[in-house]
Amino acid sequence: GENVEQHPSTLSVQEGDSAVIKCTYSDSASNYFPWYKQELGKRPQLIIDIRSNVGEKKDQRIAVTLNKTAKHFSLHITETQPEDSAVYFCAASKGSNYQLIWGAGTKLIIKP
Amino acid sequence: GAVVSQHPSWVICKSGTSVKIECRSLDFQATTMFWYRQFPKQSLMLMATSNEGSKATYEQGVEKDKFLINHASLTLSTLTVTSAHPEDSSFYICSARPTGDEQYFGPGTRLTVT
Numbered sequence: 001g002e003n004v005e006q007h008p009s010t011l012s013v014q015e016g017d018s019a020v021i022k023c024t025y026s027d028s029a030s031n032y033f034p035w036y037k038q039e040l041g042k043r044p045q046l047i048i049d050i051r052s053n054v055g056e057k058k059d060q061r062i063a064v065t066l067n068k069t070a071k072h073f074s075l076h077i078t079e080t081q082p083e084d085s086a087v088y089f090c091a092a093s094k095g096s097n098y099q100l101i102w103g104a105g106t107k108l109i110i111k112p
Numbered sequence: 113g114a115v116v117s118q119h120p121s122w123v124i125c126k127s128g129t130s131v132k133i134e135c136r137s138l139d140f141q142a143t144t145m146f147w148y149r150q151f152p153k154q155s156l157m158l159m160a161t162s163n164e165g166s167k168a169t170y171e172q173g174v175e176k177d178k179f180l181i182n183h184a185s186l187t188l189s190t191l192t193v194t195s196a197h198p199e200d201s202s203f204y205i206c207s208a209r210p211t212g213d214e215q216y217f218g219p220g221t222r223l224t225v226t
Contacts, residue, residue: 032213034213034214034215041203041220041222042219042220043205043217043218043219043220044156044205044217045217046214046215046216049213049214051213089155089156093213095213097161098144098209098213098215099146099158099161100146100156100158100215102155102156102158103155104154104155105154105155
């Protein structure tokens with residue numbers, strides 16, 4: 001079955017710098033790749049997603065890139081701010097059942 | 113739009129009792145609802161997939177007789193943890209899918225079994 005690996009598990013960056021989180025997936029049939037932000041004790045919130053017919057998508061300070069050939073996708077956060085501190089999860093799914101296969105998560109720490 | 117509620121937000125129960133958690137899509141009809149559990153500092157683990165009017169599909173290792181799921185309408189799914197034990201203590205989260213790929217998550221239910 002599908003497997004999603006996420007790295008790094010913890011990422012500490014200086015406020016204002018960029019952060020990059022990377023995920024790889026195993027099932028070439030996966031076609032939807034969302035990123036979620038989860039604060040402690042709260043629900044996961046969708047921050048950006050990308051579909052397999054697109055290579056890159058950007059929304060203000062957040063961007064996602066997808067390399068279908070290599071089966072990896074990455075989250076880029078620029079000009080990081082303290083409120084970006086949270087756990088970020090990548091996921092992958094395919095249209096047959098819409099089940100999300102989750103990465104293990106990355107704890108992002110923004111140092112003031 | 114796309115708001116999902118979950119009730120209760122937290123519950124404490126005694127070992128051996130049952131607990132029901134409700135998941136509602138407030139402003140859309142959910143084709144599919146999903147139930148997850150999440151242990152501290154871990155990722156979400158899919159427990160089951162539920163379609164309105166159909167029996168839920170459980171993931172491997174999840175006991176369907178222990179975690180009863182009822183998806184009675186397009187806006188409501190319930191998860192009942194039967195004969196709860198301390199090891200069932202966890203954060204339970206539902207999500208709802210209107211159409212297409214996106215899922216919207218409920219705020220979660222913190223279950224503590226004493």
